[in-house]
Amino acid sequence: MMRAIVVDDERLVAEQIDRMLVNAGVKVLGRCVNPHEALGMAKALQPDVLFLDIEMPELSGLEIAQQVYADKLDTEVVFITAYNQYAIDAFRVNALDYLLKPVMEEDLQRSLERIEKRRQHRGAVSSGGQRMVNVELFGKFALRLEDSPDPIRWVTSKCAELLAYMLLQTLEKEISKWELFEALWPALNEEKAGINLRSTVSRINKTLRDYGAGMTLASVRNGYRLVLSDEAPTVDAAELELFVLDGVEPDTDNVSHVEQLFHRCSQPFLQEFDSAWCEPYRKQYRQYFLHLGKKLLIYYEKTDAEPFKALRLADLLVEHEPYDESLREAALKLHHRTGGTASAAAYYEAYADLINTELGALPGVRLTALLRGITD
Structure with missing residues (x-):
C-alpha cells in the first residue's frame, strides 16, 4: 500500500486531501499545517509521497522539497497550489507532479498512478543494480539501457537535444548557462532562455532518475555539468573518435568490431536536430567516419577480402x-x-x-x- 503525508497550512484543504487519499486506497501516515514540522515528519516516517502546499508562511513547499532531495529521502513530491504559475518551479526541484486547487479526484488519481509506476520501475532497477547505458548520436539520438529493447522516451525534443549536447562535452565539464542559451535557445532573451533551460534540465533529470540511468545534470555556479554515478555510458561518437585519434589499425583481431562501428556510424550525425551548434560536430565526425572507412577499405585490399563486400564499402564511402x-x-x-x-x-x-x-x-x-x- 502506498504511504503519504499531507502538508498544507489550510487545515480544511489538508483534511480534504487526506480523505481523498484514503478513499483511493492510500495510507496517510500524517498531515500537518505547520511547514516547519513537515521535514521532520518526512524524515521520521519515510513516506512514498509527500503532498506539499507551495504557498505557506515562513517556509514554502519549494524549500521543503529542495531539502527532501538534498537529504536523499526516497520520497516523491507532489505540489498543491492555487496558481498555475508555479509549474516551472515545481519541475525545477524535480517534483513528480503538481495539483491545482481545488484538487479534483481525477487529477489526484493521475498523480497516484504516476507515483506507482515510478515505484515499480525503481524496484526493478534496485534489484538489478545500475543499468548499463548506450548512447547513439549517429542517426536519431537514442539513449538505451542494456536490458530494454526500446530507447528512453523524452518529454520534449529539447530534452533530447540538451542531453546530446552535454554528452558531446568532456565528461563532467562545467558548461555555462550562456553557452547553452546560445546553442539551444539563441532567439530568446536571457530570462526566457533561463526558464526554458531550467525546465528542460528538470525534465531530463526526472526521466534519467525514472529509468535508473545513473547520470544527472547538476547545477554548478553559472551552468551545469553531467554527473555520472558510476560507469560512463558507451557513446558511439566517442568510440569512433577514440579509434581514429589513437591510430588503431584494423586487423584480424578487431576487424569485426571495426565493421560494426563503421556501419553504426554511417547514419547522419544528430539527424533529428537542426540547430546551428550541430554543424561543427557533423563536419568533425564525418571526417572521423570517412577516415575509419578508408582504413577498413585499405585492410580489405591488403587481405584480398571478398570483392563484393569491399565494393559495398567503397560505394558507401563514395555516397558520403x-x-x-x-x-x-x-x-x-x-x-x-x-x-x-x-x-x-x-x-x-x-x-x-x-x-x-x-x-x-x-x-x-x-x-x-x-x-x-x-x-x-
Whole structure:
C-alpha cells in the first residue's frame, strides 16, 4: 500500500486531501499545517509521497522539497497550489507532479498512478543494480539501457537535444548557462532562455532518475555539468573518435568490431536536430567516419577480402564523399573485379557525367589512366 503525508497550512484543504487519499486506497501516515514540522515528519516516517502546499508562511513547499532531495529521502513530491504559475518551479526541484486547487479526484488519481509506476520501475532497477547505458548520436539520438529493447522516451525534443549536447562535452565539464542559451535557445532573451533551460534540465533529470540511468545534470555556479554515478555510458561518437585519434589499425583481431562501428556510424550525425551548434560536430565526425572507412577499405585490399563486400564499402564511402578520386579509384578496381571491363567503364562514365553536370569538370588524370589500363 502506498504511504503519504499531507502538508498544507489550510487545515480544511489538508483534511480534504487526506480523505481523498484514503478513499483511493492510500495510507496517510500524517498531515500537518505547520511547514516547519513537515521535514521532520518526512524524515521520521519515510513516506512514498509527500503532498506539499507551495504557498505557506515562513517556509514554502519549494524549500521543503529542495531539502527532501538534498537529504536523499526516497520520497516523491507532489505540489498543491492555487496558481498555475508555479509549474516551472515545481519541475525545477524535480517534483513528480503538481495539483491545482481545488484538487479534483481525477487529477489526484493521475498523480497516484504516476507515483506507482515510478515505484515499480525503481524496484526493478534496485534489484538489478545500475543499468548499463548506450548512447547513439549517429542517426536519431537514442539513449538505451542494456536490458530494454526500446530507447528512453523524452518529454520534449529539447530534452533530447540538451542531453546530446552535454554528452558531446568532456565528461563532467562545467558548461555555462550562456553557452547553452546560445546553442539551444539563441532567439530568446536571457530570462526566457533561463526558464526554458531550467525546465528542460528538470525534465531530463526526472526521466534519467525514472529509468535508473545513473547520470544527472547538476547545477554548478553559472551552468551545469553531467554527473555520472558510476560507469560512463558507451557513446558511439566517442568510440569512433577514440579509434581514429589513437591510430588503431584494423586487423584480424578487431576487424569485426571495426565493421560494426563503421556501419553504426554511417547514419547522419544528430539527424533529428537542426540547430546551428550541430554543424561543427557533423563536419568533425564525418571526417572521423570517412577516415575509419578508408582504413577498413585499405585492410580489405591488403587481405584480398571478398570483392563484393569491399565494393559495398567503397560505394558507401563514395555516397558520403562523391568527389574523392582515391575512393573512386578503389571502387573502379572493384567494379572491374566483380563485373569486368564493361562494369568499370560504365562506372567511370557515370562519374564523368556527375562531375561534368555538377562541377563542370573532368575526371582526374590518375582515374582516367586507371580506366585505360584496365580496358586496354
